[in-house]
Amino acid sequence: MNHNRRTLLKGSLAAGAVGAAVSAGLLTPRTVMAAWSKAAFEAKDVNAALTGAMGSADAATSDQIKLKAPDIAENGAVVPITVTSKIDGTTNMSILVATNNTPLTSTYELGPNTQGYISTRVKMAKTSDVIAVVKAGGKLYSTKKEVKVTIGGCGG
Amino acid sequence: MAKSIKLRAKAKDGVATVKCLISHPMETGLRKDKKTGKPIPAEFIQEVVCESGGKTVLGAQWGSAISKNPFLSFKFSGAKSGDSIKISWVDNKGNSDSHEGKIK
Numbered sequence: 394m395n396h397n398r399r400t401l402l403k404g405s406l407a408a409g410a411v412g413a414a415v416s417a418g419l420l421t422p423r424t425v426m427a428a429w430s431k432a433a434f435e436a437k438d439v440n441a442a443l444t445g446a447m448g449s450a451d452a453a454t455s456d457q458i459k460l461k462a463p464d465i466a467e468n469g470a471v472v473p474i475t476v477t478s479k480i481d482g483t484t485n486m487s488i489l490v491a492t493n494n495t496p497l498t499s500t501y502e503l504g505p506n507t508q509g510y511i512s513t514r515v516k517m518a519k520t521s522d523v524i525a526v527v528k529a530g531g532k533l534y535s536t537k538k539e540v541k542v543t544i545g546g547c548g549g
Numbered sequence: 550m551a552k553s554i555k556l557r558a559k560a561k562d563g564v565a566t567v568k569c570l571i572s573h574p575m576e577t578g579l580r581k582d583k584k585t586g587k588p589i590p591a592e593f594i595q596e597v598v599c600e601s602g603g604k605t606v607l608g609a610q611w612g613s614a615i616s617k618n619p620f621l622s623f624k625f626s627g628a629k630s631g632d633s634i635k636i637s638w639v640d641n642k643g644n645s646d647s648h649e650g651k652i653k
Binding site for chain 2: 429430434446470471472473475490493494495497498499500501502503504506507508510511512513514515516517
């Protein structure tokens with residue numbers, strides 16, 4: 394009886410250790426995707442940021458992309474942005490704020506089943522164009538919208 | 550950094566809508582401490598990865614211009630109720646967290 398209990402304890406301890414190791418291994422998303430592009434995120438102008446993030450700054454304006462953002466943002470620290478792309482085969486998306494110190498806010502790599510829809514919140518230093526850039530079939534498409542900011546979001 | 554992620558995923562007609570909130574300061578490195586006048590070091594999430602059923606659904610790279618306590622929502626097809634979904638993030642200081650849940 395006592396012996397059985399020991400075995401059970403040993404068994405569950407071993408299983409616990411394996412589980413911990415697996416989850417530790419899975420905690421590194423760096424292995425599954427491209428490295429964080431420092432150059433793109435530190436670029437000071439829109440074209441340089443786009444080249445770093447999407448490989449080119451040559452984006453055609455498209456009405457197939459919907460950019461939802463407020464006309465006036467009362468708080469520049471939290472500006473909700475929703476980008477919807479209806480272009481088939483959308484693989485990448487980026488959101489830029491033209492007059493921010495570093496325009497590139499974020500870039501997304503979509504999986505094969507992922508729809509062209511991203512919603513997030515960004516910081517805006519002052520009134521600026523928000524630009525959404527979509528990559529589909531190796532080509533770039535963009536759309537933009539001006540958002541007026543009444544209080545700056547960066548620098549407190 | 551345990552339990553920094555709140556995750557909701559709902560499947561409807563094969564399309565899953567994922568919403569997640571991460572609690573993180575997202576310091577840009579540009580702000581100054583009002584008392585000491587010293588700059589507050591940058592601390593922001595750089596990478597967010599979402600996996601469902603062992604496949605990567607979305608890989609996001611973020612800069613410091615994403616708001617404090619970031620919100621992220623996206624959709625993907627081919628999902629059904631009960632599928633596993635996992636979100637993980639890594640910030641510029643090397644901190645990370647992940648959360649696994651199920652699609653409702």
